[in-house]
Amino acid sequence: MAKNVIVNRVKEFLQKYPPFSFLKEETLFAVATGVEVMYFEEGEYLFRKGDPARPHFFIVKEGAISLNEEREGQATTVEYCDEGDVFGVLALLGKRPYILHAQANENSLVYAIPVQVFEAILKENSRVATYFAAGFASGQVVVRSDLSSSKKARTLFNDPTKDTGLLMFSGQSGLKFSSPVISCLKGTSVGEAARTMSEKSIGSIVVRNEQNYALGIVTDKDLRKRLIAKGLPYTTKVEYIMSSPVITIAQQVDFAQAYLKMVKNRVHHLLITEDGSVASPMVGLISNHDILLSQGNSPAVIINTLQHSLEVKEIAQLRQQSEALLKYYLENEVSIDFVAGIITEINDVIVQRAMSMAQSIHKEEFPEMQDVGFCFLGLGSEGRGEQLLRTDLDNAIIFEDVPKALEQTASNYFHLIARDVIDVLLACGFHTCPAEMMANNPRWCQPLSVWKGYFSKWIREPDQPSLMMATVFFDFRPVAGKSELAEALTSHIYGEIEKHKLFLNFLAKNALLNPPPLGFFRNFLVEKSGEHRDKFDIKLRAMMPLADMGRLLVLSHRAVGINNTFKRYEMLATLEPKQEALFLEAGQAYEIFMRIRAIEGLETQSSGRYIQPEKLGKLQRQLLKNAFLPIEELQKMIRVRFQLDYFGS
Incomplete structure (x- = not known):
């Protein structure tokens, strides 16, 4: 007994x-x-x-x-x-x-x-x-000095999703493709190419030059739309109807990268070459017809349907469907880079579709505005391509400066466009920003000259409100419209920082406002009062410090074009080889935080921001504690690099 x-x-x-x-x-x-x-x-x-x-x-x-x-x-x-x-x-x-x-x-x-x-x-x-x-x-x-091994155990060990229709590719499987590539020389007649396609029972043929490099691709769709529909003879040369350039990838690329490239470029074929460029021998061809479109819940199908949706209700249903896809990906250890890329692409297509619908509605009322360029910007987590859950919206609109006589008309038009786009996003389950940092707020729907003025003021007068704006608005990303406007604003920002370099010191000081997430005796720093008392704020305590420091360091290097936090740290590892290990750990830590927050949000139907430490398993607590370590190391480095001990208040 x-x-x-x-x-x-x-x-x-x-x-x-x-x-x-x-x-x-x-x-x-x-x-x-x-x-x-x-x-x-x-x-x-x-x-x-x-x-x-x-x-x-x-x-x-x-x-x-x-x-x-x-x-x-x-x-x-x-x-x-x-x-x-x-x-x-x-x-x-x-x-x-x-x-x-x-x-x-x-x-x-x-x-x-x-x-x-x-x-x-x-x-x-x-x-x-x-x-x-x-x-x-x-x-x-779990080894503290190597978060990459910890990432293998980042699942929270929930019961797996039973929906096998979501059984998409994990981003870790091998790349399967057709080989050898069926091709024809430039100058071949369409009739001859079509006969080859029929004999080989294939839906496409690659057009190549004498060096055996791809010039384009002819598909069944090209034959229908560019030859038969236009009444052209079968003696027409293939180069006159081919789709070009061909989107290529390297043979060593894994399926996640290949699939994401297919989704982003809206193509049904990827050509695999030895080094990933067009000027390289062809290795194989991968098609999404059999592999992707057979999966009813695949991102390719969701995106394709979104692009042709005319009803807000259908768009909202598709965004809800992608939530189930997100849940499956998280439970099955799909890389966060891949997951974030897919969800960001879905969110972007929703904005683009909403924008197109809004323009169509107001086209007749504002004919003079149809040639005025604009750009819808994602800000904050969406601007960084990290908004996995349907959390608060942060966005804005830039439009081209117009003659004074048209200023009010332009303002009215783009405010209506912004209103309609935000209405679609809210119908899809996203939440309004408590601080109203959204395009439907007239303050954040302005011509380029006004936006340049905003950023100039924030950089030249870096008080606390300006620095708060910087943490949200400096992560902008073009989502729809004319990306050249976003590029012009980026160029202006770097020019201003070059003239007012002390701004980075203020930004560094602001980035260190939050202490490391662990207190004495390795306990989580939790909220002391209010609705979330005794809960750990993973956004404020862990994610924001890493995002703020990544932004600061990228700005200090004048590195343009990468907003995503873990990709910023990958870039920094290249720019600063001596700090490579620290930067790579920081990027890996941020991916772990994104995953844990997303799973928490899906489980509790919340933003996933507040976590109860006592409900975490031993492995989860250990993973979080390991991931906290780069934060403290980065804060020490930034304190020294930007001389914050000597920098006045």
Whole structure:
């Protein structure tokens, strides 16, 4: 009886922590039955580096165990393991000597789990296998110095979506394509090319030059629209009806990149060449006809349907459908880069469709405005291509300066366009911005000259309101309309910063307003009062500091064209090789925060901003804590680089 009581207590403890929390009741009971309880006094070693692996791995029941290594003759702590932390799994996975010392940091109680009990479980339970593969194989908790391994365990281990219609490509599978490429020389008649297509039972043929480089592609659609519909003879040369240029990719590109390129360029074929350029030998051809359009819930189908939608209700339904797609992608470990690219593209198409519908409605009333260029800008998270959930809207409109006599007309016209576009976005489930930083606010629907004035003032007079505006408006991105207007504004901004370089010091000071997310004793900094008391604000405490610092550093390098936070850090790693490791970790940390926030938002039907730390599993807490570390390191670097200790208030 006493033994059963002890086993039940062990089982109750284990089931609170992964990977034991993934086990069925009877399996967990069998594990608990084989557990050996060990006690270690403060300073006592459990094992030393180089010792042969024991037939157990360990979980801390009470106390704390430090994992140490020798660096230049000094003992350096790599990680502290406290209650629920698993360590010493080399015996389970590698069966090789330990690479770290394990020493009791205080009087500690440890459960030793027999290896043989878990070997069968690893083979049968993929969630357990994923957990151990995600950074635990080194004999320690998730390695702090390498967030890339932590990313493998970034799922929150929810029950997978049952909708197999969403079973799209993970972005990690191999690229399948047709090879060799069926082609014809420039100068070939359309009739001859069509016969080849018929004989080979293919829907397209690549047109090449004498060097065997692609010049264009002729598809069934080209034959119908550019030859038959126009009554041209079959002796017409293929180059007169081909689609050109051909969109190409490299053979080494994975499916996620290829698929995203297909979606972005609205093409049904991608030509694979040796180096990814047109001036390179052809390797294969990939089509979305069989691969993509067979998937009823694929982004290609959603985007294609959106482009032809005439009803706001249908657009809203399609955006809701993409939410299910997002949920599936997150649960199945699809890379955040890929997910963000797809969701951003869907959001952009909705804006573009809404803009087209609004222009059509007001065309007759404002004929003089039809030749006036404009650009709809995404701001904030949407401007950075990071708005996975339908959270607050931040956007604006720039339009060309017009003669004074037309200024009021232009203002009226574009305010109506902005109103209609925002109405569509609200109907799709997006929320209004509490600060009204939206295009339907007349202040944020202005000609280029006014926008230049706004940014000049914010840069020349960097008080707190100006810096607050900078954190939102400096991440603008053209979504619809004339992108040259956005480019002109970007050029103006960099010109102003060059003349007022102290602005970056003010921006740096503003970027450090939020302290690192962990307080003393490695606890989460949570809200102290109000509606979200005792919750962790992942946007304010973790995401905003990284976004603000990424923006600051990119501005300081005058790097144009990349707004996305984790891509900014990838660029910074290239620009500053000495800081490469830190910047790459920062980018990886930001991706983890995006994923956790999106999953939280989908689960709670909220913005996902506020998280309850006590409801996080052990792995989730560890991943978050690991991801916090680059924030503190970056803040130290920026404090020194921008001389903030000597910079006045």
